[in-house]
Amino acid sequence: MTTADISYPTGFWENTRRSFAATLRRDGFGFIALIVLALLILGPLYSVILWAFAERWTYPSLIPQQFGFKFWGMTLERADIAAALPFSIVLSLVVTFISACICLPAAYAFARLRFRGRQMFLLSFLATNAFPRFGLYISIAVIFFRLSLIGTVPGVILIQLVNTLLLMIWIPTAAFQGVDRSLEEAALDVGATPLRVFIQITLPLVMPALSAALLLTFVNTFYEAQGALIVGLPRIVTMPVLMYSLINSQLVVQYGAIVALILWLPSLLLLAAANRLLRGGYLTAGFGV
C-alpha cells in the first residue's frame, strides 16, 4: 500500500479489491467456475428451499415477502402424501433387504470360490447398465402385464431389484477380495471355527464397503421413479411417483416444494457419508467404474 493515511473504510475496500484481483489473477478459472457453478447448482435448490417456507413470494423479489409454516400442515395432512411416504420407506427397505439376501452370497462366491465362468458371470452384471432404461421397463411391463404383476407390490419390487444388482454385487465382491487371507488363516490355525472367523474377522473388515452398498441401494431405490411409475400405477404410488403429479398439477407451489424437501431427506444420509463414499470410490461403483 502506497499511501499510509487512508481512512479505514477506503483501506478496507482497497484491500478487498486487491485481494480479489490477486485471487482472480492466481486462479481466475477457478473463481469464475465457482461463481457460475454456485449460481446454476445452488440456485435451483435455493428456490425450492425458500418456496417451502414461503407464504407469499411474488416476482421479482429475491426472497419471499412472507415466511411461515402454514403450508406444512396442509401438505402433511394430504392423504396421498401421508400414505406414500411410509410406503416408500418400507418398500425401499424391503428391496434393499432382498437385494442383500440374494447378492451378498453371490458376491462372496465371486470373491472367494473358484469356478468355471466366474469372471464372465461377474462381468455379465454390467448388462444392467447397457440397456436404455426406459425401453427395458416397457419390455418388462409387457411381460408383467400378462403375468398380472402390473399395479402390484411384487411387480414394483422386482423391477426395482434389477437396478440394485450391479452395486450390491460389485462393491461387496471387491471388499471380500480385499480381505487379507493370512488373518483368517491365522485365526483358523489357532482353532477358530470357520463361522467364527467369518463373523469376527471377515465381516468387520468388509463392513464399511457393505454399509456403503446398503446405503446407496436404499437411497437409489427410494428415488427410483420410472420403473415404479410404469409398473406400479395406478395402485402403487411411491413418493417420487406422487411428485410427478404434484409437479404437473401444481396449483399450490408450496406443496411441491415441501414434498421435495421431505423427499430430499434420505439424500442427506448420503451427503453425511459423502466423504467416505468418495474416498472408497463407491459413488461411481453403480456404473461399473
Next chain:
Amino acid sequence: MTTSDVSQSQPRSWRSSFLPYLMVAPPLLLMVLLIFLPAIQSVIRTLTIDVEGQPGFSISRYLAFFNDPISVSNLLFTFQITFLVIVAIFIVCFPLALYLRFADGKIASAVQILALFPLFVPGIILCYALIRFLGTRGTLESILGVFGFTGYHTPYLKPEAIVFGLVWESIPFTVLVLTAGLRQVSNELIECARDVGANNWQIFVRIILPLIKRPVLIVFSLTFLGIFGAYTVPYLLGPASPQMMGVFMQQTFGGYRRPDDAETQAVITFIICSLVGFLYVRTVVSQRATQEDAT
C-alpha cells in the same frame, strides 16, 4: 489359489463344485428373467406379429414406425438432444476436470464440492427445482433483473431445458470419472513434455487425451444410454412435442394403451443403443483387466 485350497476341496468335490453356482444363481437368474428375457421377447414379438395381429414373420411394425412422421421426429429429436448433451457435457466437464486435477487450494475444493453436489439431488427434485429456477418469473429471472438484465426467455418446456437438466445431472459422474482418469497422467510426464517445448494444447491433445481414452468412452457411452433411456427430465421439463423416446414410450404404453407399439419403440432404442452398450461393457472390462494387471 493356494495349495491348501486345492487339497481341501478335493475330497468334497461334488459340493464345492456346485456350491458356487448355487450362490451366484439367484442374482443371475433375476438378471436373465428381467433383462435378457424381456428384451429378447420384445424383439421376437415385434417381428412375428404384424400390425393387424396376424402371426408370422413381419417387419410391418417397424415400417409403421418409420412411416409415421411423429415417431420419426421423436426419434430424431432424441438423437439431437443426445448429441447436444454429450457435446455440452464435455465442454463443461473437461475444463472442470483438468482444473481439479492440476489446481489446489480453497477455491478448487469449493469447485469440487459444487461439481459433485448434484449427486445428492435426485432427478425428480431437480426437475421441480429447475421449474422454479428457470421458469418464467423464476429465481434466475429475478437474479438477472437485479443486474439490470431484462428480456429473459425461459427455456422451460423447450428442448434447452432438457439439455440443461440432463447436463446438470451428469456433471458429477463425468467430473469424477474424468478426474480419476487424469490422475493416471503423471506430473513427470507433463514436465518432460514441457521441457522439450510442448505447449498446453499439444500436451492436452498428444499426452492427456490418449491416456484418458477409456474414461472418455465410459462417459460417452453411459451418457448416451442414459439419455436414450431418460424419462423424468424430458417429461417434466421438455416440450409436449416433439418428445424424447422415453416420454413417447410411456405415452404410447400408459396413455394410449398400445403396448405393442410401445414395445416396437423400445426395441428401436435397444437396436440404436446396442453398439453403445457393447462399447460400454468392452471399455469397463478392458479397464478392469488393466487394473488387475497393475495390482
